[in-house]
Each structure stands twice: as structure tokens, then as C-alpha cells.
Amino acid sequence: MSATHWTRIQKFLGITADGVPGNQTAQAVASRLGIDAATPAAIPSSAIIDPRSEANIATLAPSAQAKAREWLAKCRAEGINVKVICGLRSYDEQAGLYAQGRTKPGPKVTNAMPGYSWHNFGVAWDFVVFDANGRPQWESPLMERCGMIGEELGLEWGGRWKSPQDTPHLQLKTGITLAEARRRRKNGEQIA
Ligand SMILES: [Zn+2]
Structure with missing residues (x-):
């Protein structure tokens, strides 16, 4: 022209x-043309991460953060109100959980000692689906759907595990063993 x-x-x-x-x-x-060009394109609600999830995702290794955000957006795009409720867990925090039901009161919540959970390396996170009133729905069938969305993204889902089954758990497939992860951590090397 x-x-x-x-x-x-x-x-x-x-x-x-x-x-x-x-x-x-x-x-x-x-x-x-009747287009209001001054109005910025609306951000889809699925792309907005709630503060609780964001705070937990921020504790993860960078590669896990990217996957967690992608996964959360996909779940939300399906209309599922799911949040990330746990990300990185320090060795100290893991020791505290492990003690529960053993040397401390309460039910056993984990079989993993410090360094034996992928949470200790920032590549795993836990989630739960909430109802409209903000109550966690641990037994909701949508929990499984969220796990399967994780699998579609190449993640490992704890819902497939047998002992114990861990439906609220997702993690990166790091391709390394926990022993290797512990060695890398000790040497200050990157885990994933
Ligand atoms: Zn977990």
C-alpha cells in the first residue's frame, strides 16, 4: 500500500x-470495527494462580515450577478448583513429619526420612481440590482427574503408587534415584 x-x-x-x-x-x-483497542486482552482465569498455590510453587526448583504452573492452569481450564498446598520440604520439616506417630504423638503421615522424599529436593508438590465453600475435598473424583492431567504433562502421579498410594502427590520425573539426589544436594549440585 x-x-x-x-x-x-x-x-x-x-x-x-x-x-x-x-x-x-x-x-x-x-x-x-467496534473493537475497543484500548482494553487489554482479558487474562483467562485459568492463567491466574491463587496466592496459596503461588507461595508453594515458588519453593520448587525452576523446572518444577514451570511444570506446576502449566499443570495448575490446565486443571483450572477444566474448571477444577485445585490448589498446591505443599512444595519444598526441608530436611528438618521432613524429620518432624517422620517423627509423628513414631517418637512424637499423632498418626504416621510419612514413611520417608529426611532425604527420602522428593519434596526434600523441590521437585514434588501436593494438591487438593476445594469445593465452592473452600472446603478441601480429599476424596473427590476430581483429585484423580488432576493427577491424570499431571500424567498427561509427563509427571509422575502418586495415585499410581501402591505402598502407600499418594493421590494428592505429583512430581517431576527426574530420571535419577533419591540416592543420586542426596549426593547432588550434598555437593551443592542442581537436582533437576
Ligand atoms: Zn507429596
């Missing part, structure tokens, strides 16, 4: 006719 043509188009639109199409020309065309 020549400058002469653009000048005619700009005159037609009633804007400064300099023959150089730019943002102003584009906006004038958009306005003619």
Missing part, C-alpha cells in the same frame, strides 16, 4: 493524514 493510499485511508478515518500507518491508524480502524 502506497503512502497516498494510506493518506486517503487516514483522511477517511478522520485522523492525521501523514501517509504512515502506525498505532493511531490501527486504533482508528479498530474503533470503526
Whole structure:
């Protein structure tokens, strides 16, 4: 399109006719078409991560963070109100959990000593589905759906495990053993 043509188009639109199409020309065309160009494209609600999930995702290794965000967005795109409720767990926190039901009161909650859970390496996270009133729904069939969405993204889902089954758990497939992860951590190397 020549400058002469653009000048005619700009005159037609009633804007400064300099023959150089730019943002102003584009906006004038958009306005003619009934498009409000000044309104930024709406961010889909599935792309917005709730603060609780975000805080937990932020504790993960960078590669796990990316996967967790992708997974959460996919779940939310299906209308599932799911949140990430646990991410990285320090060795100390793991020791505290392991003691529960053994040397401390309460039911046993884990069979993993410090360094024996993928949570200790920032590549695993736990989730739970919430109902409309904000109550966690541990037994909801949507828990399984969330796990399967994780599998579709190449994640390992604890719902497939046998002893114990761990439906709320997802983790990266690191391709390494926990022993190797512990060695890397000791040497200050990257885990995943
Ligand atoms: Zn877990």
C-alpha cells in the first residue's frame, strides 16, 4: 500500500493524514470495527494462580515450577478448583513429619526420612481440590482427574503408587534415584 493510499485511508478515518500507518491508524480502524483497542486482552482465569498455590510453587526448583504452573492452569481450564498446598520440604520439616506417630504423638503421615522424599529436593508438590465453600475435598473424583492431567504433562502421579498410594502427590520425573539426589544436594549440585 502506497503512502497516498494510506493518506486517503487516514483522511477517511478522520485522523492525521501523514501517509504512515502506525498505532493511531490501527486504533482508528479498530474503533470503526467496534473493537475497543484500548482494553487489554482479558487474562483467562485459568492463567491466574491463587496466592496459596503461588507461595508453594515458588519453593520448587525452576523446572518444577514451570511444570506446576502449566499443570495448575490446565486443571483450572477444566474448571477444577485445585490448589498446591505443599512444595519444598526441608530436611528438618521432613524429620518432624517422620517423627509423628513414631517418637512424637499423632498418626504416621510419612514413611520417608529426611532425604527420602522428593519434596526434600523441590521437585514434588501436593494438591487438593476445594469445593465452592473452600472446603478441601480429599476424596473427590476430581483429585484423580488432576493427577491424570499431571500424567498427561509427563509427571509422575502418586495415585499410581501402591505402598502407600499418594493421590494428592505429583512430581517431576527426574530420571535419577533419591540416592543420586542426596549426593547432588550434598555437593551443592542442581537436582533437576
Ligand atoms: Zn507429596
